[in-house]
Amino acid sequence: MFNEVIWFGFAFINFIMVLLFYKWFDKTGLYVWLGFSTVVANLQVVKTIELFGLTATLGNIMYGTAFLVTDILNEKYGRDEAKKAVWLGFSTLISLTIIMQVVLFFIPHEFDIAHEALATIFGLLPRIAVGSLLAYLVSQYTDVLLYSYFKKKFPQENQLWIRNNGSTMISQLTDTFIFTSIAFIGVFPMDVWLEIFITTYFIKFLVALLDTPFAYIAKNMHRGEETK
Numbered sequence: 001m002f003n004e005v006i007w008f009g010f011a012f013i014n015f016i017m018v019l020l021f022y023k024w025f026d027k028t029g030l031y032v033w034l035g036f037s038t039v040v041a042n043l044q045v046v047k048t049i050e051l052f053g054l055t056a057t058l059g060n061i062m063y064g065t066a067f068l069v070t071d072i073l074n075e076k077y078g079r080d081e082a083k084k085a086v087w088l089g090f091s092t093l094i095s096l097t098i099i100m101q102v103v104l105f106f107i108p109h110e111f112d113i114a115h116e117a118l119a120t121i122f123g124l125l126p127r128i129a130v131g132s133l134l135a136y137l138v139s140q141y142t143d144v145l146l147y148s149y150f151k152k153k154f155p156q157e158n159q160l161w162i163r164n165n166g167s168t169m170i171s172q173l174t175d176t177f178i179f180t181s182i183a184f185i186g187v188f189p190m191d192v193w194l195e196i197f198i199t200t201y202f203i204k205f206l207v208a209l210l211d212t213p214f215a216y217i218a219k220n221m222h223r224g225e226e227t228k
Helices: 002-044 060-077 079-105 115-122 126-153 157-184 190-210 212-219
Strands: 048-051 054-057
Touching: 002 048, 002 060, 002 079, 002 190, 002 212, 054 190, 060 079, 060 126, 060 157, 060 190, 060 212, 079 115, 079 126, 126 157, 157 190, 157 212, 190 212
Parallel strands: none
Antiparallel strands: 048 054
């Protein structure tokens, strides 16, 4: 149970930090967090753990905060602001990928102690990098469009949970399918791919449920700035 206890505490810390960035830096803080979260999630994903009896990777909580951020922006400031944030995150992620691949081309000094560690973290197979970038862009745009749709269908304050969970859970399903298909179909047998797909989505689904109270808190911050 150690990993599970740490995981729930870690989720709480991540969501609290999103709210603090929003409280301290207003809308700009959300943009900064989105770029930060896309980078850190792709660093964390190289670490594999056992969680709820399943083999899982880290990064799902941090990645989930990106969806929380776009939902807050969509709720408070409108779809265009959320789309801008999506492109900010994508540009940050692709810039990191390109820059760090070039860094790995440098021949390390004989006394260097960092190259192998950097290669482990950033020496991703091309199909995994492509899968991550494509899944991010498609799923985040899906989230923005779905949130706008649910916002029109369920506009009441007490229906925020429908807008937040409905958009995030569907878009996370899209994200998981695209990434695991590009990265793992043909690499693993189909039954193994299916297990990876189900366990990955289960954890993302749980993250989406946990972020709901924090979406309500964010809704009540910086009142008077909302774009209708």
